[in-house]
Amino acid sequence: MYRYIIKRILALIPILLGVTFIVYAIMSFQPGDPARTLLGTGATEASIQQLRQEMGLNDPFIVQYARYIWNLLHGDMGISYVTGNDVSFEVFSRFPNTVILAIGAIVFAVAVSIPIGIISATKQYSAFDNIGMIIALLGVSMPSFWLGLMLILLFSVHLGILPSGGMQNGFWSLILPSITLGAESMATITRTTRSSMLEVIRQDYIRTARAKGVPERKVIIKHSLRNALIPTVTVTGIEMGALLGGAILTETVFSWPGMGRLLIDSIGNQNTPVVLGCLVIFAICFCIVNLIVDILYAYIDPRIKAQYK
């Protein structure tokens, strides 16, 4: 088992490098001179050149990239143009908030979608199934930020029972943003669970279980679910990545003080180091989540576990 984990971690490294490389490369296309920006308009040409030398901006691209990675591994992501603080400080002070939001969203998505998916599959073509599928369809077609706005309209403006933004009200603040962020994932996971349950129920081994006289409830939970969950776990992993992207939108709508908001604000301020820092941390998180999903996969499906015994 440990061999499997080590193998997956090792496979992660080239991807992480690739990801950071791409992000860094894209950002380096930005016009403008960081040294000039830092020193402001009144600076002399000489001082700009000197700063460029100090910052290593005249070095070849690969060297700059390597230096960035080196610094990154030491937790140094540069200095914010706007506040002058360490980028790592800026980013990591917001990081927990985004994580809380993401967890809220995924908990909502999974808690709602798996039961609905299972019931829809076992009662195929019933009213429940049809309604469930329509809701899932809507969830996938609705832009998340619009859902957020509509939820605010209903619960904050009209009914006044939930806050429309910020984090001050603790758990209550988390409800609407979690639903907003999680809605699309919920829809996708519901559909996946349903279709994979449907496929599993048609399998021969389910027929065997019934022929043994196993009570129907156990047939669903013990025999079908573990097999059906395999694609569900995969999809959940993929969705977590989408969540990280969607967090940007949700945090904007709900004025949530997370990394997404920081990213958007920094783009507006042309605060490149912070933008880069946010993107890199997001990408790393995504890779790590995928790793965890891969490991979970092995636990659920003994055929994979056995390969690495």
Add this chain to the structure above:
Amino acid sequence: MKRQASEISRKYKKKNQFVDVMVRISKNKMAVLGLIIVIIMVLTAIFADVIADYDDVAIKQNMAIRLQKPSAEHWFGTDEMGRDIFARIVHGTRISLYVGAISVGISLLFGGFLGAVAGYYGGKIDNGIMRVLDVFLAIPAMLLATAIVTALGSSMINLLLAVGIASVPGFARVTRASVLTVRDQEFIEAARAIGAKDSTIILTHILPNCLAPLIVQCTLRIGKAIVFTASLSFIGLGIKQPTPEWGAMLSGSREFIRDNPHMVLFPGLAIMLIVLALNVLGDGLRDALDPKLK
């Protein structure tokens, strides 16, 4: 014996595939509805200028009639600059469909090409291409698009590129899978034996096999591209005001949400409607083209 065989073959004779698919889709009421809505939207986009003049109604500000609720004169009301929201939504259709279709077209070309090459040649080329795509998949599409637009500026080309890149791995995967199923069949070997060039083989023999899943992907991806564009515009990175893009309209309406819900309602409904229609159509196409369900 001969009599029996021909009877049986007459019964199971391969009908014209296209007609077959059309018949199956028409049985799926939702898909047909989706198709109708998509057609209506496309027509709206084409005839946008006829429905509502661009400069006069959609763009020109008229502070005197700002923030009006829906009425007979302004079906969807007016926005904070006094512009008729219905007219703006109509023109927004054109923009959304344009960006959606073109960006997906770009993805299809790139992704299809990469997938076909990877699938056909296999080995190291396959490995290499798939690895690179894996890296791109490792970055959430939203972030990648953000990076591209931030770095390269928010011109239309960059926007199309940013939205397009998100769909490339998907198309590559689908194409590669289809190519793999056909590649090892004997008629390919036969073609090669008579000296056909690789490019000829790929174009005339392999690609037609991929057509069906690619069509499904396109339909579904256009919906995603439309939402994606709206999302980027919402956070200020995509299409900017005063252009009547749906996402930008929603962004602008946020401050006025308390007293003017109509500003938030209609652009979002428009997005949801077209994406819903495309999704339903795409699902219907997938079900109709999937041999497993026969």
Add this chain to the structure above:
Amino acid sequence: MGEKKARRMKTPKVSKNCKPLTAEELREISDKYAVYIKDLHVAFDTQDGCVKAVNGVNMQIEKGKTLGLVGETGAGKTTTGLAMLNLIQSPPGQITAGQIVVNGQDVLHASLKELENFRGKDVSMIFQDPMTSLNPVLTVGDQIAEVISYHENCTAKEAEEKAKEILELVGIPGFRDKDYPHQFSGGMKQRVVIAIALACSPSVLIADEPTTALDVTIQAQVLEMMRELKQKLNTAMIMITHDLGIVAETCDEVSVIYAGRIVEHGTLVDIFEHTRHPYTEGLFNSLPDVTNRTAKLKPIRGLMPDPSNLPEGCAFCPRCNYAMEICKTKKPQKIYDSDTHYVECHLYSCGRQIGDGGEMDA
């Protein structure tokens, strides 16, 4: 009361044509027979039309006897077996008529709870394809122990122990109970399936082509093992197969099924030495002659009829060498050749029989 009602509601739906049996009738039947099927009809409602899989099957098996159910693929053998457990997949399939009594239980009118108690204990089924019949994410021991713990009053530990014993019984080392199905070969998987079926010593065993997916040497082992176990437990068995060799080795009586009907039934001797039905004759003729390697093979011409479009008259008529005008329009009735042997064929109502020449179509 509400719960009981709700549970009974979850009975697999059977058509109103299946009349429930009175307690009298039930007792009478179960005294004589382990398996009793009368006029069974099963149909599947699919996109391509109504597939009539079983069209009036009758079966009576005494306790401890083995019946061979012989026929080609698609004849309705597996469906008949599944009907006996009331396991027909219910959205497309439905039992449209008939009565089934197995081990004293009126199968078609049992509640779900009764069926769950019945399956695996009174009657077990061995399925055809061992590759797909076992759950890949559960250990082999777990899958055997499960059937034990649901039907017998014992602790989990006892069930586990018993599962190990049964594994030994089928020739698999007991310590392998913690292994998963994919770690076994095809032959061993089938033995696990057999172990599951026999774990609770059922009174009736339905074996659906238990050795078809196995190679010949394993086949022999498995059949031997089944024979031993059957003798020990005095189980009544239905051996569903298309292999006449297996029938000869294991069965007391034989039913030949074609297009969902039993076209000939008799003891082993009746069928093998006094073959009556043209189809049965065709089956025997299809066997290659081991002594004469150069002789031409004599297959039965044509294909089985489309079950969604069965012909009027005798279903075998289009392929029959002895076909007469009456065969095309009228379905043949049962004609008894002896106490134990009957055949459904118009030849015998005209005083003819097979082997007296017949029209050979070009």
